[in-house]
Amino acid sequence: MQFDTMPNLLKKRVFLTPDRTAIYFNEETITFKELYEKSLQTAGKLQGLGVKKDQFVGVLLKNHLDTVVILFALQLLGVKAVILNNRLTTKELIWQVNDARAASLILDNDFEQIKKEVTIPAVTKDQLFAATSVTPEIQEEINLNDVCTVMYTSGTTGNPKGVLHTYGNHWWSAVGSALNLGYTDSDRWLCSVPLFHISGYSILMKSVIYGMPVILHENFDAKRAINDIKNKHVTIMSVVGTMLYRLVEALELEGCQLPKHFRCALLGGGPAPLPLLEACKAKEVPVFQSYGMTETASQIVTLAPEYSIIKLGSAGKPLFPSQLEIILEDGRMASPREAGEIVVKGPNVTSGYLYRPDATQVNFNDGWFHTGDIGYLDGEGFLYVLDRRSDLIISGGENIYPAEIESVLLAHPDVADAGVTGFDDETWGQVPAAFIVRKKNAHITEVELKQFCLENLAKYKVPKSFYFTDKLPRNASKKLLRRKLSELVQEGRIHK
Ligand code: ATP
Ligand code: MG
Structure with a gap:
C-alpha cells in the first residue's frame, strides 16, 4: 500500500493549534481557525461561481490577507491555482492565462485592463467576496501527487514555462527547509517577497505545516522590515540580493543593527555578490545563502549556519531530502572543483512543465532535473554556483x-x-x-x-x-x- 495521502493541510493545522496566529497583515491578525473559516466561506463562494476541483484557475493578486484566504480556499476545493506574476504586462499575462488553459481568473480589483482582455470568466476579488456561498465540497485528504499550484519561471532564458507543483513538492520543500534552518515555537517569518513567486508561496505552506505566524507585507520596504523585525519579533526573512542591499543600507543610515532574535535572512533568487555578503557580515546580518528555482519549489541547497562564514560565497549543501550532482558535457560526473551542469533530484523537484512534454523530456533524465546552471562542488560537497549555461x-x-x-x-x-x-x-x-x-x-x-x-x-x-x-x-x-x-x-x- 502506498502512503501518498495526507490530511488537508490547513484543516489539520486548525485541528492542532487553532488559536495560534497565522498571519499579521498591517494592523490585522488572523488565527489559523479564522483563516480556515474565511477560506471555507470563500471556497463556498468560488464553488457557487462554478469553480470546480481539478480545474486550472488563474490567480492575479497582490500580497494581501485576502490573497492568503483565496489561495487556501482553492486548496480546500482541490483547484490547481495558476499563480500569476502581477508585474507582468497585460500581453504577458494573457499569454500565460492562455498557455495554462485556465478555466477562469480571479484578480485584484485594479487589474481592470486584463479583465477586459481575457476571454475566460474573470471575477475581481470584490465580486468574489460579494458572491453567494454554497456549502463547499472540501478535500478532506490531499494526494501528494496531485498538482496544487502552477507557477511560471521568470523567463530569463526564454519564454516562461509553467512549473507544476504537487502537494508533495510543497510538503517536502517545507520539511527540507525546517530540517536545515530548524524551527522553534518562537519563529516568525517575514514575507515581503511576492506570494506569486515560489519564494512567497512557500512561506505560506511553511506557516501551515509548522504552525508558524507569518508577517505579510504588500511589498518590500527596508525601514518597515527593520521595524517589524524589531517589534513583531521576526526571526526569519526571505530576501533577494537587492532587498538585502537596501536592508544593509537602511541599517547603516539608522546606525543600528538587527536584534539578536533575528536569526536568518534567507537569500535566494540569484547570485549573491561577495561584496554584499561581506557588507552583511560587517553588519552582523545572519545571511543564509541558498540556491533554488521555481522547479525545485523554493531552495534546494542552503548553507547551514555554522558554515556561513568559512564557506562565504557557497550556496551550501542540498537539503536533507534532495541530491545534487555536477555533470560534465560528456555525461561524466565532475571531480571536486570541476565545473559542470548542476543536476538535482528530490521530492521537492517538479515532475515537469505544464503541457510541455518537449521541455520536460529535455530537462529530466531518470528523475534528475538538469537545471541549466553551471557550478562546482568543493572537496567537502559545498556547491558554488557560477552562472547559467546559456550565458x-x-x-x-x-x-x-x-x-x-x-x-x-x-x-x-x-x-x-x-x-x-x-x-x-x-x-x-x-x-x-x-x-x-x-x-x-x-x-x-x-x-x-x-x-x-x-x-x-x-x-x-x-x-x-x-x-x-x-x-x-x-x-x-x-x-x-x-x-x-x-x-x-x-x-x-x-x-x-
Ligand atoms: P527561466 O527558467 O524562465 O529562464 P529563471 O530561471 O530566472 O527563468 P527562476 O526559477 O525564477 O526562473 O530562477 C531560478 C534561477 O535563478 C536558477 O536556475 C539560477 O540560474 C538562478 N539562481 C538561483 N539561486 C542562485 C544562486 N544562489 N546563485 C546563482 N544563481 C542562482
Ligand atoms: Mg530557469
Whole structure:
C-alpha cells in the first residue's frame, strides 16, 4: 500500500493549534481557525461561481490577507491555482492565462485592463467576496501527487514555462527547509517577497505545516522590515540580493543593527555578490545563502549556519531530502572543483512543465532535473554556483562566467548596476562586454573601470568594451536579461 495521502493541510493545522496566529497583515491578525473559516466561506463562494476541483484557475493578486484566504480556499476545493506574476504586462499575462488553459481568473480589483482582455470568466476579488456561498465540497485528504499550484519561471532564458507543483513538492520543500534552518515555537517569518513567486508561496505552506505566524507585507520596504523585525519579533526573512542591499543600507543610515532574535535572512533568487555578503557580515546580518528555482519549489541547497562564514560565497549543501550532482558535457560526473551542469533530484523537484512534454523530456533524465546552471562542488560537497549555461562566454578556450565579472564591477563604489555578456570576436571567439549604470553624480570612465577589473580579475576576463546606460534590461522578477544586452547595441539603442 502506498502512503501518498495526507490530511488537508490547513484543516489539520486548525485541528492542532487553532488559536495560534497565522498571519499579521498591517494592523490585522488572523488565527489559523479564522483563516480556515474565511477560506471555507470563500471556497463556498468560488464553488457557487462554478469553480470546480481539478480545474486550472488563474490567480492575479497582490500580497494581501485576502490573497492568503483565496489561495487556501482553492486548496480546500482541490483547484490547481495558476499563480500569476502581477508585474507582468497585460500581453504577458494573457499569454500565460492562455498557455495554462485556465478555466477562469480571479484578480485584484485594479487589474481592470486584463479583465477586459481575457476571454475566460474573470471575477475581481470584490465580486468574489460579494458572491453567494454554497456549502463547499472540501478535500478532506490531499494526494501528494496531485498538482496544487502552477507557477511560471521568470523567463530569463526564454519564454516562461509553467512549473507544476504537487502537494508533495510543497510538503517536502517545507520539511527540507525546517530540517536545515530548524524551527522553534518562537519563529516568525517575514514575507515581503511576492506570494506569486515560489519564494512567497512557500512561506505560506511553511506557516501551515509548522504552525508558524507569518508577517505579510504588500511589498518590500527596508525601514518597515527593520521595524517589524524589531517589534513583531521576526526571526526569519526571505530576501533577494537587492532587498538585502537596501536592508544593509537602511541599517547603516539608522546606525543600528538587527536584534539578536533575528536569526536568518534567507537569500535566494540569484547570485549573491561577495561584496554584499561581506557588507552583511560587517553588519552582523545572519545571511543564509541558498540556491533554488521555481522547479525545485523554493531552495534546494542552503548553507547551514555554522558554515556561513568559512564557506562565504557557497550556496551550501542540498537539503536533507534532495541530491545534487555536477555533470560534465560528456555525461561524466565532475571531480571536486570541476565545473559542470548542476543536476538535482528530490521530492521537492517538479515532475515537469505544464503541457510541455518537449521541455520536460529535455530537462529530466531518470528523475534528475538538469537545471541549466553551471557550478562546482568543493572537496567537502559545498556547491558554488557560477552562472547559467546559456550565458557562459568562451574566450580563447577559457570559460568566463559573466556573474563573476558583474560581481567585481558591482563592488566599485561608482557602479550602481552592471551586466556582462559575450560579443563575437575574430581572434578569441567571444570576448566579454560590460554594461554599466553609474551611481548618481559618478563619472567613472572606461579606462578607470578597466584598470579596476585588471586589479581584481584575470586579464582574459576583463571586459574589452564598456557601455554606459541609465538602465539595464530586467524582467518582471528584476532579473538581468543578458540576452537583451547585445540586442541594445545591435539595435543602435546604446553606444560606447
Ligand atoms: P527561466 O527558467 O524562465 O529562464 P529563471 O530561471 O530566472 O527563468 P527562476 O526559477 O525564477 O526562473 O530562477 C531560478 C534561477 O535563478 C536558477 O536556475 C539560477 O540560474 C538562478 N539562481 C538561483 N539561486 C542562485 C544562486 N544562489 N546563485 C546563482 N544563481 C542562482
Ligand atoms: Mg530557469
